[in-house]
Each structure stands twice: as C-alpha cells, then as structure tokens.
Amino acid sequence: MANAFVEKLKGYAPLSNEEVKLLEEVSRHGRRYASGQDMIREGDKPGVVFVVLEGWACRYKILPGGSRQIISFLMPGDFCDMHVAVLDEMDHSIATLTEATIVTIPRATIEHLTSVSPTLVKAFWWTQLVDEGVLRATIVSMGRRTSLERVAHLLCELSFRMRNIGIANEEHIEMPFSQIVLADAVGLTPVHVNRVVGKLRRAGALTVTPATLIVANLSRLAEIAGFDDNYLHRRISYAAGTASLKSIAERLTN
Amino acid sequence: MANAFVEKLKGYAPLSNEEVKLLEEVSRHGRRYASGQDMIREGDKPGVVFVVLEGWACRYKILPGGSRQIISFLMPGDFCDMHVAVLDEMDHSIATLTEATIVTIPRATIEHLTSVSPTLVKAFWWTQLVDEGVLRATIVSMGRRTSLERVAHLLCELSFRMRNIGIANEEHIEMPFSQIVLADAVGLTPVHVNRVVGKLRRAGALTVTPATLIVANLSRLAEIAGFDDNYLHRRISYAAGTASLKSIAERLTN
DNA sequence: CGGGTGGTTGAATGAAATCAACTATGGTGG
DNA sequence: CCACCATAGTTGATTTCATTCAACCACCCG
Numbered sequence: 001m002a003n004a005f006v007e008k009l010k011g012y013a014p015l016s017n018e019e020v021k022l023l024e025e026v027s028r029h030g031r032r033y034a035s036g037q038d039m040i041r042e043g044d045k046p047g048v049v050f051v052v053l054e055g056w057a058c059r060y061k062i063l064p065g066g067s068r069q070i071i072s073f074l075m076p077g078d079f080c081d082m083h084v085a086v087l088d089e090m091d092h093s094i095a096t097l098t099e100a101t102i103v104t105i106p107r108a109t110i111e112h113l114t115s116v117s118p119t120l121v122k123a124f125w126w127t128q129l130v131d132e133g134v135l136r137a138t139i140v141s142m143g144r145r146t147s148l149e150r151v152a153h154l155l156c157e158l159s160f161r162m163r164n165i166g167i168a169n170e171e172h173i174e175m176p177f178s179q180i181v182l183a184d185a186v187g188l189t190p191v192h193v194n195r196v197v198g199k200l201r202r203a204g205a206l207t208v209t210p211a212t213l214i215v216a217n218l219s220r221l222a223e224i225a226g227f228d229d230n231y232l233h234r235r236i237s238y239a240a241g242t243a244s245l246k247s248i249a250e251r252l253t254n
Numbered sequence: 255m256a257n258a259f260v261e262k263l264k265g266y267a268p269l270s271n272e273e274v275k276l277l278e279e280v281s282r283h284g285r286r287y288a289s290g291q292d293m294i295r296e297g298d299k300p301g302v303v304f305v306v307l308e309g310w311a312c313r314y315k316i317l318p319g320g321s322r323q324i325i326s327f328l329m330p331g332d333f334c335d336m337h338v339a340v341l342d343e344m345d346h347s348i349a350t351l352t353e354a355t356i357v358t359i360p361r362a363t364i365e366h367l368t369s370v371s372p373t374l375v376k377a378f379w380w381t382q383l384v385d386e387g388v389l390r391a392t393i394v395s396m397g398r399r400t401s402l403e404r405v406a407h408l409l410c411e412l413s414f415r416m417r418n419i420g421i422a423n424e425e426h427i428e429m430p431f432s433q434i435v436l437a438d439a440v441g442l443t444p445v446h447v448n449r450v451v452g453k454l455r456r457a458g459a460l461t462v463t464p465a466t467l468i469v470a471n472l473s474r475l476a477e478i479a480g481f482d483d484n485y486l487h488r489r490i491s492y493a494a495g496t497a498s499l500k501s502i503a504e505r506l507t508n
Numbered sequence: 509c510g511g512g513t514g515g516t517t518g519a520a521t522g523a524a525a526t527c528a529a530c531t532a533t534g535g536t537g538g
Numbered sequence: 539c540c541a542c543c544a545t546a547g548t549t550g551a552t553t554t555c556a557t558t559c560a561a562c563c564a565c566c567c568g
Contacts, residue, residue, distance in 0.1 A: 061394050064480055069397040071390045081386065083379045091387050091485035121375075125337045128382070132335065133345050135389040136325045140315050142396035143323040143441030147524075178546060187397025192524055194548065210533070210546055226318055231345035401556075432514060446556055448516065464514055464565070 003027055004165065005051045005103070008077030011164075013123035022116070026109050027051055030101040039094040039102065046090050048104040051079040055100025056176060060184070061092045070185040072134060073097070073158060077165055081131075082110055082124045098176045133231040142187055145226075150186050151196045152205070152225035159215050160229050173215035182213070200224070257281055258419065259305045259357070262331030265418075267377040276370070280363050281305055284355040293348040293356065300344050302358040305333040309354025310430060314438070315346045324439040326388060327351070327412060331419055335385075336364055336378045352430045387485040396441055399480075404440050405450045406459070406479035413469050414483050427469035436467070454478070 005027045006020055015023075030053045033039070039050055042061060050057075057074040071092060074080070080094060085107035096102070114121045137157070141150050158175060162168035175182075183193040197213070200206045205221040207214045215221060259281045260274055269277075284307045287293070293304055296315060304311075311328040325346060328334070334348060339361035350356070368375045391411070395404045412429060416422035429436075437447040451467070454460045459475040461468045469475060 059390070061390075063394070063398050067398045069394045071393050081383060083376075083383055086380070087383065087487060089484060089487075091487070092390060122337075122340075126340070128386075129335060129337055129341065132382075132386060132389065135386065135393065136313070136315075136346060139325050139389065139392050139396060140317070140323045142393060144317050144321045180546075189525055190546090191526085191548085194546095195524095198548080208547085230343060233341060233343075233345070434514075443557055444514090445516085445558085448514095449556095452516080462515080 004053050004076035005079065008127070008165065009120070009123045012126040013119050015119060015123070019117050019120060022113060023120075026105050026113065027053065027103045030054070030103045032101050033096050033099070035096055035098050035100075037096045039096065040090055041093045042090050044090050046084050046087055048106050049079055049082055049085055049110055050074075050094060051103045051105060052076055053101045053103060055102075056097040057094060057100055057102070058097050058181075058185075059092050059094050068184045069187065070181065072131070072138070073185070075158075075161060075165065076167060079127075081128060082114070085110060097181060130233050133233060137231045147186070147188055147192065147196050148199060149225050150188075151182065151193065152200060152221050153227055154182070154186055155200075155206070155213065155215060156218070156222050156225050156227040156229075157232070159218050159221070160232060160234075164232070164234060170218065173218065175213040175215070176211070177213075178211045179213070258307050258330035259333065262381065262419065263374070263377045266380040267373050269373060269377070273371050273374060276367060277374075280359055280367065281307065281357045284308070284357045286355050287350050287353070289350055289352050289354075291350045293350065294344055295347045296344050298344050300338050300341055302360050303333055303336060303339055303364055304348060305357045305359060306330055307355045307357060309356075310351040311348060311354055311356070312351050312435075312439075313346050313348050322438045323441065324435065326385070326392070327439070329412075329415060329419065330421060333381075335382060336368070339364065351435060384487050387487060391485045401440070401442055401446065401450050402453060403479050404442075405436065405447065406454060406475050407481055408436070408440055409454075409460070409467065409469060410472070410476050410479050410481040410483075411486070413472050413475070414486060414488075418486070418488060424472065427472065429467040429469070430465070431467075432465045433467070 003024055006023045009015065009023060010020070033055075039057065040046060052074050054076050057078075059071040059074070059080070060068055061071060062068050074094070084090075114124070134157070137153075141153050145153060155175065159168060159173045162173060163170075168174070179193050179197055180190045182197075183190040186193065188196070197206060197208060200221070201208055203220060203224065205215070205217045205224065207216050221227070257278055260277045263269065263277060264274070287309075293311065294300060306328050308330050311332075313325040313328070313334070314322055315325060316322050328348070338344075368378070388411070391407075395407050399407060409429065413422060413427045416427060417424075422428070433447050433451055434444045436451075437444040440447065442450070451460060451462060454475070455462055457474060457478065459469070459471050459478065461470045475481070
C-alpha cells in the first residue's frame with residue numbers, strides 16, 4: 001500500500017531513494033483512531049508532528065460560546081506544520097473526522113530529517129506554502145462570497161485536493177462528513193447549510209446521503225463557486241513524467 | 255534608525271553579530287512608495303521577497319464582482335513568505351496602505367542567507383508559523399464572531415502587534431487606515447463597519463479621525479472582542495527577555 | 509471655489525439565524 | 539425481535555442582522 005505522506009512529498013520535490021526510505025521509515029507506525037477523536041487540544045504543549053496516512057482530520061477552534069470553527073481539513077498525506085513542535089502552546093485543536101490512521105513523529109526525528117536533507121526541507125516549505133494559500137483562500141471565501149458560493153467553493157477545493165492525491169476521480173467524489181461539519185467549516189448554521197446543499201442538489205451538482213456528500217458534477221460546482229484552483233499551486237505534475245521532474249529540480253536548486 | 259526587519263528576527267532567534275550584519279546589508283536599500291501602490295499583483299510571477307521597513311501594507315484579493323478582501327496586514331518588519339519566490343504565480347496581490355519604505359530582496363540573496371545560517375532559517379520558519387496562526391485566527395473571526403467582536407478582535411490584534419514592535423504604547427495606538435479598508439478586512443460593508451465603529455466609540459474603546467482609528471481603551475476592546483493573544487506566540491525562549499528590551503531601549507534613544 | 513474622500517445617518521430590502529417541528533435511519537439494550 | 543434513542547437531515551415561520559440605497563456633512567487640497 002502506498003504511503004500518502006511519501007507520495008505527497010514526492011510530488012513536491014525529486015527525492016532520492018534514500019530520502020524516500022527515510023520518510024517511509026519514520027511514517028511506518030501509523031496508529032488507528034476512531035472518528036471524532038482529539039489528537040491534540042488548544043493549550044496543549046505540542047511535542048510531535050501528526051501525519052495523516054488514511055482518513056480525514058481537521059484543525060478547529062471552540063469559541064467561548066461553544067460554537068466551533070473548522071479551520072482546515074487534513075486528508076491523507078497532510079501533516080500539521082513541521083515546526084509546530086517548537087511552539088509553547090497550541091492555538092487550536094486537531095481532531096479526526098473519520099476513522100483514520102495517523103503517525104506521530106517526534107520533534108527530534110523531524111530535526112534529524114531536515115538536518116540530513118536540504119531537499120526535504122524545501123519539500124516541507126513547499127507544502128507549507130500551499131497550506132497558507134489554502135488558508136488565504138478560506139479567508140476570501142468567508143469574507144466576500146455568498147453562502148452558496150462559499151459552500152460550493154469549499155467542496156470544489158476538497159474535490160481538487162482529493163483528486164490530486166488520487167482518492168477521488170471525475171465520477172465519484174465522496175466527502176465523508178455530515179452537513180453539520182460542513183456548517184462548522186463555512187461558518188453557517190446547519191439548517192442554512194442544509195438549504196444551500198439543497199440548492200446545489202437541485203442544480204445537479206451534489207447528491208446527498210447521511211453523513212457523506214457526493215459531488216455529482218464538479219464543473220457545475222466550480223461554475224457556481226467561481227472556483228479557480230491556482231492557489232493550490234498544483235502544477236509540478238512531477239508524478240506525470242521526467243520532463244517536469246527536471247524543471248522542478250531546476251526550480252528548487254536555482 | 256533601527257531596522258524593523260532585523261529587530262523582528264532578533265526577537266525570534268539569538269542572532270550572531272555576523273548574522274545581524276548580513277541582514278542589515280540585504281535590507282539596507284529600502285525604497286519609498288506612495289500609499290495605495292500595488293507591489294505585486296495576483297497572476298504575476300514572484301521573483302523577490304518584500305520586506306516592510308516602515309509604513310503599512312496588506313495582502314488582498316479582488317473578486318470577480320469587484321469586491322476586495324484584505325487577507326492580512328503587513329507592518330514594519332513583516333515580509334511576504336521567504337519561499338514565495340519559488341512559486342509560479344501569485345495567488346493574491348500586495349499593496350501599500352500608507353506611505354511606506356519597502357525593500358525587495360532577490361531570491362538568490364534569500365537562498366544565500368538560508369544556506370549560510372541555519373539560525374536564520376529557523377527564525378524565518380518561526381515568523382511564518384506566527385503568520386499562519388494569524389491567518390487561522392482570522393478564519394475563526396470571520397466564521398463565528400459577530401461583526402462587533404470581529405472588528406474589535408482585528409483592532410486588538412493589530413494593537414498587540416504594534417506594541418510588540420514598539421510602534422505603539424498603551425496610551426496611543428493609531429491605526430493608519432480608513433473604515434473602508436477596515437471593512438475590506440473584516441468582510442463587511444463600509445456603512446455597517448461605520449455603525450460598529452460607532453458602537454465601539456460610544457463604548458469608549460475607540461476615537462475616530464478621518465482615515466485613522468485610535469484605540470482609546472485596549473482592555474475594553476479586548477473584553478468586547480474576547481481577545482486572547484496566545485496565537486501571536488509572543489514569548490518564545492528568547493524574545494521575551496533581554497533582546498527585545500534592549501532593542502526598545504535602542505529605539506528610544508536613537 | 510469645487511470636487512474628492514471619508515464619515516454619518518435613516519429607511520428599505522434581503523440574507524441568515526433562530527425556533528420549532530417532524531422524518532428517516534441505524535444501533536443498543538431489554 | 540422490538541422499543542427506544544441518538545444522529546442526521548428536512549422544512550416552515552419568525553426574528554435578527556447586515557446590505558443596499560440614498561442623502562448629507564466635513565474636510566483637505568488643488
């Protein structure tokens with residue numbers, strides 16, 4: 001079985017066999033978690049980096065009033081910042097959204113990796129850069145898009161990201177979470193999200209089943225959202241072939 | 255006059271004299287820009303890193319409908335991601351909000367710096383970590399806070415950041431931008447922001463003058479916002495201690 | 509002096525939250 | 539095996555909040 005962590009990083013930099021072996025080694029011992037488990041909570045002292053190998057997780061924050069805001073989604077291959085281990089205190093929590101297998105890598109191991117391989121450092125930076133782009137796009141959505149666009153935009157983003165890592169294809173894109181979770185992510189109430197989802201369903205963009213949404217027509221969804229995937233900075237189709245491989249190498253070393 | 259860039263990084267890692275000298279060298283030739291100038295636009299190929307030495311700037315994005323969302327504020331010492339220079343295309347724009355002096359550092363120089371000093375790499379990472387925390391906090395605000403809390407929260411954040419870099423003290427915190435800019439940052443219309451600002455003014459938290467807001471009572475503002483500055487990750491091993499004190503002393507005497 | 513920018517206020521409209529009720533489903537314990 | 543409960547989804551009526559539209563003021567600057 002492919003290791004999502006290694007695959008993702010391979011997509012961001014041309015890794016040597018040794019580097020691949022190193023990464024596989026440190027991400028071998030994934031542990032299985034139930035859905036809805038907190039991995040770490042706001043206020044905790046972070047000592048490790050979490051890497052999602054399978055399943056979904058999210059970063060979130062609970063406000064004094066009890067409401068929850070989901071800040072970002074983590075899917076296979078995603079990890080929380082490599083240098084979070086250096087912080088004194090978490091400013092948000094991380095929890096599983098589905099059953100998931102997750103690796104925890106101690107800070108010392110990360111430091112070993114980065115000291116051994118500058119290429120890995122750059123790969124980590126790259127992924128972090130993309131993560132920031134996603135956060136910025138989220139801010140734009142929350143600030144200036146209608147609820148319909150906002151929901152559609154998030155689902156588009158997740159669809160593209162799923163396809164990028166090969167856990168979805170054109171015909172079958174399944175989001176394994178409830179409308180309640182979706183509401184916490186887009187900053188709306190569940191009932192209003194339900195109405196919006198209903199619109200998207202009637203537009204033929206979605207189909208709905210309990211606790212999972214299925215994207216039926218991604219291009220229609222993208223049209224509604226005004227979606228532009230430039231911020232995912234995908235290009236680097238490294239996996240596609242050697243030509244791009246060279247250009248990546250160039251880009252990273254120059 | 256103190257160099258905001260160097261001061262900021264000194265706050266995040268214990269730098270040697272040589273490292274300080276290096277940084278001063280690369281950030282010496284600041285250029286002066288008028289207010290409201292675009293430094294770089296969405297779609298441009300980024301080739302340099304921008305460092306704000308004096309004045310304010312912001313990242314923003316214009317939506318198809320013409321509305322603007324300000325994603326984050328840049329104040330003296332802030333810079334756009336060190337590795338943005340590796341991207342193919344900007345996914346947002348950067349513009350000045352006031353008259354400002356800004357340095358542009360070419361990518362090669364950055365790579366030189368990071369290859370020469372691991373300490374600098376860590377300092378850069380740290381600042382980026384803080385930036386991400388700010389983005390996450392923004393998402394939480396936009397998703398789950400009322401307009402009053404949202405405005406108050408942003409002004410609190412900016413106040414704390416200004417104090418951290420010594421451009422504001424308890425009694426006098428001046429935000430050099432109009433309510434229109436504020437509206438673009440919090441995702442509301444200018445007229446509604448005006449009503450909210452009115453409330454804060456009547457609560458004694460703010461005073462208002464054309465194109466600048468003045469925080470009159472930060473603790474009242476923080477109370478209204480439910481503000482907790484933990485996400486700014488100020489303390490760190492090092493910054494809380496002698497370095498920042500010393501640098502402030504310097505700034506006051508020069 | 510006139511025009512631009514920023515600010516302020518009121519009235520109307522529209523969007524989303526709230527409150528409330530009801531369905532469907534799957535799982536659990538008696 | 540069924541009764542019950544918890545979770546998720548759905549729909550309608552009402553209220554709250556923010557936008558929109560519109561008018562007007564104050565000020566600085568050319």
